[in-house]
Amino acid sequence: MKLHLKKLGHIENAVIEDADLVVIVGDNGSGKTLLLESVALVKQAFEMNKKTIVDNVFKSVKKNSEIVTDIKKIGKELESLILNDDNQGITFNFEIKPNAEEEINEALHKEITKLINTSKQMIKERVLLDDDSIVELELLDIPKFKEETHLCSVYSFYVTDSIFITNNLDAKKQLADIFDIINLRKFIKEDMANIVDITPGDTVYRNFLNYDKLSEKFCDSLIKIFIQEILATYFFNTHTLFLPSERNTYIQNAIPKIVEQDNRSLGMRYSEHLFVKEYLNFTSAIKNYSILSNIPNEYNLLFDGTPTFNEDGEVESIVQDDKVIKKVLFSTKMNRMVPYLIINNPLKNYNTLIVEEPEAHMSLKSMTDLVNFFKYLLERKSLFITTHSDVFFTKINNLLLKNPDTSVKIYELVLENRKSNLKEIIKNEYGYKIELFSNELEELFNETIELQNGD
Template sequence: MKIKNLGPIKDGEIEFNNLVVIWGDNNSGKTMLTYLLYAIKEEFKSFKFELSKLSKKTHDYHNYINKGSKIFISNDEILDLYKNFQNYFEREASVLLAKYFAVDVEYFKDFKIKFSDHEIFDAMPMKRKISRGFTRIIGDGKTIENTFLFKKIKEGVEFHLEKQEIDGELLEFDNSSLTDKMIKKVFTRETFDAYLSGFFKHMTNSASNIYFPAERVGINQFREELKLSRASKTPELDEIEFSYQNNKSAPYRSYPLPVEDYIKYIFSISSIKYRQPIRKNVRKRKNLQDILEGEFIYNKDINDYEYLSENCERHIPFKIMSSSLKSMFGLSEYLNRLHPMVSGGSITIDEPEMNLHPSKQVKLIEELTELISNSNINMVLSTHSSFIARKLINIVLKNDSSVINGRVFKNENLNIYETIDGGLRKINLLKDHSYIDNFDVTSLKLDEEYFSLLGD
């Protein structure tokens, strides 16, 4: 995609990949770029794909569904639907970014974005092969339950009403027990588009999109204070459990939306529903264990999390944990509860190295690249860490020069961009790995100063 006038970035091109890494000087547009990429994926989640308006031949699709017929949607039609989303985002970009950045729309009046024809189609492929959905409606005093099947095939997708039950009894299609009035309630044109949109997002796993902002240490530390502050500004206050308003235009929202979404996520970690034991079948994450050197444990007696070190049996209250643990809290909870069969989704981390010793920064990027390979999760990272950059180089060089069985992270899975001189420069680690200006120029100057001082 081509972008213009995104804060300090006056002109540049950037593409999605399994891992997008952004580095550069302070105030050069890195965080703004991560907000933009996050906004695109978030808007995709809420966009309504209207196949019924795409062409004349599709206007009766909902009627075919009601009769149990299979609907075939070609890859070309899916591509056109995705292009409709791209056109929407290009057209409404300034308004959308004003919402995500929590600023006046005038700030983005000169912002422009232009996607390539296949941009979103390629960035959010359907990784699931099959999915089912259910509806329950009441008509003429009877309960109708419908099961819909959505299946990915090479040429596109198939969609049909797999089975239908009335008051628990399985029906044959066109059964006389259903009146015309009841049949019309099963699948209208509007419900067809809504279901199609939902299936697309489920098949791409686009609903799994999470942002870990640079502000996470403070949010993690003061999450209870934030919860009480928000509770005082909304009438929806439960004295036992705080319910976060799922309204992205809530009147009290003052932070950029990616930060607000992380606050919502942190609130959910403290919810009763979330406080379930980690599943036994979740893979032990060796790198994550090496970083934490212990684990976070919820203490119901104090209604808060504590840290239990591998080297000490004493529980440490959250408020006096180290900054590195506070930085890793949300991410570690997310990764530890990530289902091993999950395929897809997106994670964005602003400064993953925050408060981590260099040795643990290296462990973290090892964990994240393994996660990309094993779970098909896409990531965006904004970093100032030369250790993360160097470890990425080593991972790419190792995997691209060896014959390795299984799925591994390779250079083709990686896009690196440097924010520089008001633009974006793409970096190929296999060609530009011996010297990285953004990090090495500072190290070289320090070495020159050191040897100069020794010589004096």
């Protein structure tokens, strides 16, 4: 996703693009939080509205594409699967018809433009807290269907007493909706009825089943699944966890009513509201399900021990061999690491992590430990990081020099005359040079030399 924002508060212009690692460097007050809050909001808007986009684009895609398979065999294959308690895979190919991509892309562009306009209004209300602001938002790389678009998927099914289930996660819900047939096995084996419900409001007469109608429903859902697959790599499945700079203070103030209201009515920043909701979801999962049993060892290394939780789902201690450190005695590093545990919420699958000032209050050794932890996370998630620490950025720069294949975007938010502009930093032989650090360090060096020489 590549966003172009203008007049975002005091940010005059910013073009920011996704990568496995995005680092934004900037001085205090340059607008780093505003920028990341806006990115997070757009990602959340697309995630929440993906079903609407797929449904609205569906008609155009259905008319201009086809599922390539022997659809007549579906009913018999499913009947055999039900009667024989058999697991079976069915292969489907999705193809765009010749010269049809323009109509499909017009429908897609219309839906995405509509959502971008909605996101712009939400940025005014929830990020800037100013309905009269004149922020501009544009998506620079709207995805497109191409004539050569071709996807092939194999969906495997098994049957319980009441429902068909697919082991393909993207397809699971939609296909389950089609085949939510109560006691279907009972109907087939005992011939107790002539009608079975497929979905609310639809009935299919049994001969085993009406193959034509079943096939149509089946293909309609498959087309929607294929639309999701094509768009998924772009902006779907972007569950984002935002860790703001004052996250530990926000934990102390987290109360359930926050989940039920928007951030503006609570007088909270958008990032604070996002974080508190995810923290409360995390503690609720631990409290109600007690399902956080296997924390990866990389987290234990950060804490120099194993975190334990109380009955309310909150961290209460760190166990180090035979010693227990109570939360009230946690070191600064331990406290700063607690929010990262939210990533392990088993009821969520965060694939984008936004962290403001991860180096705050950290020693040099702790920064090294944190960078090593980020290396571990980068193998599993996308990271957005802000910083104004030259030491921490140097450690990130060294990480990237050691791992040159990492997909990365480095930006500097340059503040001049109370206005900021986002500048992309291009890699040179030494990595990435940040003007903010270079200028300040040069001035510090010259001042130090003068003082030492007695000038």
